[in-house]
Amino acid sequence: MHGPAAKLEADKSAAKKAKLGVILFLVYTLVYAGFVIIGLTDPELLGKPIIGNQNLAIVYGFGLIILAIIMGFVYNFFCTRMEDSMNSKKQEDKS
Amino acid sequence: MIYDVSIWAVLIFTFFVAAVLGLSFYFARKTKSAAGYYAAGGNIHWxxxxxxFAGDYLSAASFLGICGMIAFSGYDGFLYSIGYLAGWVVALFLVAEPLKKLGKYTFTDALDARFNSKSIKLTASISTLIVSVFYLIPQMxxxxxxxxxxxGxxxxxxxLIVGSIVIFIVATAGMTSTTYVQFIKGALLIIFSVVLTVYILNNGLTLxxxxxxxxxxxxxxxxxxxxLVGLEGTDYNFDKAVEANGHTFAKLEKQGVYRWFKLSDDGLYxxxxxxxxxxxxxTKLYNGEPKSERKFFQVGHLTSxxxxxxxxxxxxxxxxxxxFTALENSELVRFTRQDLWDENTTVxxxxxxxxADMVKPGLLLKVSSKAGATFWTKLNFVSLMLALFLGTSALPHILIRYYTVASQRAARKSTIVAIAAIGFFYILTMYMGLGAAINGVLDVExxxxxxxxxxxxxxVGLFSIISAIAFATVLGTVSxxxxxxxxxxxxxxLDNYLDMKMDDKKKVMAGKIAAFGVGILAIALGILFKGMNVSFLVGLAFAVAASxxxxSILFLLFWEKTTAKGISWSIVTGILSSVLLILLSPSMFERYGLSSSAAIFPIDNPGIVSIPLATIVLVVVSLMTQKDNSRKVENYHNG
Structure with a gap:
């Protein structure tokens, strides 16, 4: 009954990828928590201009979104490299 | 509010709905198996x-709710954008690939992969149903x-229209048509949001x-x-003054029509x-007259x-x-709602x-002590940010999309495409929301x-297209x-818990009948919750999902000692505590017609209590039931 809808190849890089995922998750969580903590402890700081007349709220908020996108690409780059080097038979991309 | 109906709007809307239905018919003929119905056969391109994914996620909450919240409360609405996107980080880094490896059709499959437990099947399916219904309310x-x-x-x-069309779509074709509807709609939503943002920037700020x-x-x-005893310089007659929430409101009369004014804070005007x-x-009166007199107008403007x-x-x-710089140096007029209960009136x-206050947090979620923040308002802010961060990767309708692709690599890549598309869209919400706040377009209702x-x-052309896409957004997400x-x-x-041993054809039929039932429920709830901000409602759905x-998902993936009973009790605790706390929250008390200050639970978002509670229950119950793990199904491996 159980098991994936599509047959998956064994993935020897799974443990390493999971470790990388946890590290990147912790990094992002710290940055996200930083935003929440500033909002709680010194909300006035979020209204202060930081770069190019933009206040910290705009820079940090937009920054969190852009950081998530950049980290996504970084994660994919390293995961793909790990999969290619550690799995003798590559998983085929559906394209 | 009275709106003029445009023939273009009706035509474009009809075209969109027809296209969506056509697509469903097309895929309906191809969908025969259960794998096709629930997981699009596992062969969608990443x-x-x-x-x-972006189409699924950029639901009514994102386009309608966040833009609306930013328009009315500035940056606080954008906090939802930040939190919704951050949730994808959890999905990508922790959940996407392992979950893809564990499941078949549903979130319950994945949770149950290691245990083959009846209690997980029951509790996870109930949880999926409750979270999905909570998420359905704002869409409707x-x-x-x-x-x-x-x-008009x-x-x-x-x-009713959305409910009926969606029941039809789902009951005909399932996940394949839902996926393509979401793909087309997600792409169009992003493209036309860019167009709208270009219009906003090109228009600049104007008085x-x-x-x-x-x-x-x-x-x-x-x-x-x-x-307050009267007024000067007008032929309005003073009727009465009413005090509410520290403000004085005046009811004035002219030619038999009653209007409401507010005494300025300096007491002069x-x-x-x-x-x-x-x-x-x-009869409901708008500014003292029937709706057809069109005395209710759109608002939100700059004063300097x-x-x-x-x-x-x-x-x-x-x-x-x-x-942003120009807006920071300007002043605008927002509109604050006040119910005057004794007068049967809302002003x-x-x-x-x-x-400057529009581009930093604080207008809606009180975080600054200067703006009257209390311990509870600050806790509400933390609770919301926590629920948004942890909610995304707990949404069953998002999780099932991992089963529509062929491999873990494809699951990961599709998540990254989603993050890029959704992140880009969320940046645009700030422009669309603030643009709405200053161009006199807001409907206060x-x-x-x-x-x-x-x-x-x-x-009106842009309006018609955007509205049709937004409508398709709702259709897709609800599907x-x-x-x-x-x-x-x-x-x-039915199939796994009750062990009804249905064949493929019966399984698809049961799914379609279930879809019909849930659709009817969604229609009823959509009518019941009219008038609430959809993003706020989704924030609650996220809290229920995260709790x-x-x-269960994270501990299953990262803690060997997790047991089936731990998972089941955690799910039950998460659902009961989050739903109960929502029912006792200030916003729900307002919904019951009571004062929000009378609420038993003092904050709106329950995540800060219910998520840790469900986690503690999982850990404690798992530790108490370790002997069960000796029997667990060993089809799960890390390598």
């Missing part, structure tokens, strides 16, 4: 799936809001948007010994407000614009960052707001319509939710 509310200006129909008709905005009346007040009231015969130290009438076109009074009404300001719900009922509960599902 790029298509990624944009479909948004659908109703959309058809009011688009087709009442709110409940919109809910006279469209040149036909309402000029608010102001009269000198007569105050004796601290009591009476300022015009918007009001709705219920007459003795039950400063550029390089100079006061100007308009800025002309602005760059994306210049827009919206002008609230002059510094532009429904913050949800701010984005589409802003599009109408730039042209996905109903597929997830029907999977929970037919696949998890009920996330501890």
């Amino acid at each position: 790029g298509v799936n990624g944009i479909a 509310v948004g659908a109703g809001d959309l058809v009011v200006p688009l087709l 129909l009442p709110h409940y008709v919109g809910v 006279t948007p469209g040149g036909k905005e309402h000029r608010f009346e102001r009269y000198e007040a007569v105050v004796l010994e601290g009591q 009476l300022d015009e407000m918007l009001s709705t009231s219920v007459a003795d015969d039950g 614009i400063e550029v390089d130290g100079q006061q100007v009438e308009e800025t002309g076109p602005l760059g994306p960052f210049e827009f 919206w009074y002008q609230t002059p707001t510094a532009g 429904s913050s949800n319509m701010s984005g589409p009404l802003l599009a109408k300001y730039f042209g 996905g939710l109903i597929v997830a719900s029907s999977g929970a009922i037919a696949h998890d509960f 009920a599902n996330l501890p």
Whole structure:
């Protein structure tokens, strides 16, 4: 009954990828928590201009979104490299 | 609010709906198996799936709710954008690939992969159903809001239309058509949001948007010994003064029509407000007159614009960052709602707001002590940010999309496409929301319509397209939710839990019948919750999802000692605590017609209590039931 809808190849890089995922998750969580903590402890700081007349709220908020996108690409780059080097038979991309 | 119905709007809307239905017919003929119905056969391209993820996720909450919340409360609405996107980080880094490896059709499959436990099957399927229904409510509310200006129909008709079309889509084709609807809609939503943002920046800031905005009346007040007793310089007659929430409101009469004004904080003037009231015969009056008299108008405007130290009438076109700088140096008028219970009246009074306050948190979620923040308002802020962060990867209709692609690599890539597309869209929400706040387009009765009404300001063609996409957004998201719900009922509960041993054909039929039932429930709830901001409602759905599902998913993936009983008890605790706390929260008390200050649970978002509670229960119960793990199904491996 159980098991994936599509047959998956064994993935020897799974443990390493999971470790990388946890590290990147912790990094992002710290940055996200930083935003929440500033909002709680010194909300006035979020209204202060930081770069190019933009206040910290705009820079940090937009920054969190852009950081998530950049980290996504970084994660994919390293995961793909790990999969290619550690799995003798590559998983085929559906394209 | 009264809207003029445009024939173009109706035509474009009809075309979209017809296209969506056509697509469903096309895929319906191809979908015969259960794998096809619930997981699109597991063969969707990762790029298509990624944009479909974006389509699923950029629901009514994102386009209608966030834009509306930013338009009415500035940056606080954008906090939802930040939190919704951050949730994808959890999905990508922790959940996407392992979950893909564990599951078959549904979220319950994945949770149960290591245990083959009856209690997980039952609790996870109930959780999927409850979270999906919570998520369905805002979509249906948004659908109703959309058809009011688009087709000139009442709110409940919109809910009925969406409900019926979606039941039809899901009952015909399942996940394949849902995926392609989401793909097309997700792509169009992003493209036209860019177009709308270009219009906003090109328009810049202006004191006279469209040149036909309402000029608010102001009269000198007569105050004796601290009591408002009359007014001067007008033929309005003073009827009475009403105190509420520290403000004084005046009911004035002219030619048999009653209007409401607010005494300015310095006690010198009476300022015009918007009001709705219920007459003795039950008729709803808008600014004292029946709806057809069109005395209720759209609002939200700038009162001063400063550029390089100079006061100007308009800025002309602005760059994306210049827009924020110019707004920070300007002043605008927002509208604050106040219910006058004894008068059967709701008023919206002008609230002059510094532009700088619109681009930082604090107007809605009180975080600054200067703005009256308390321990509870701060806790509400943390709770919301926590629920948004942890909610995404616990949403069953998002999780099932991992089963529509062929491999873990494809699951990961589609998540990254989704993050890029959704992140880009969320940046645009700030422009669309603030654009709506300053161009005199807001409907105070429904913050949800701010984005589409802003599009109408730039042209009825753009409005028609944006509204049709928003409507398709609702259709797509509701379809996905109903597929997830029907999977929970037919696949998890009937087939797996009750062990009904259905063949493929019966399984698909059971799914379709379940979809019909959930659809009817969604229609009823959509009508019941009319008028609430959809993003706020989704915030609650996220809290329920994060409480009920996330501890189980994460501990299953990362803690060897997790047991089936631990998972089941955690799910039950998460659901019960989050739903109960929502029912006891200030916003729900307002919904019951009671004062929000009487609420038993003092904050709106329950995540800060219910998520840790569900986690603790999981850990404690797992540790107490370690002997069960010796029997667990060993088909799970890390390598």
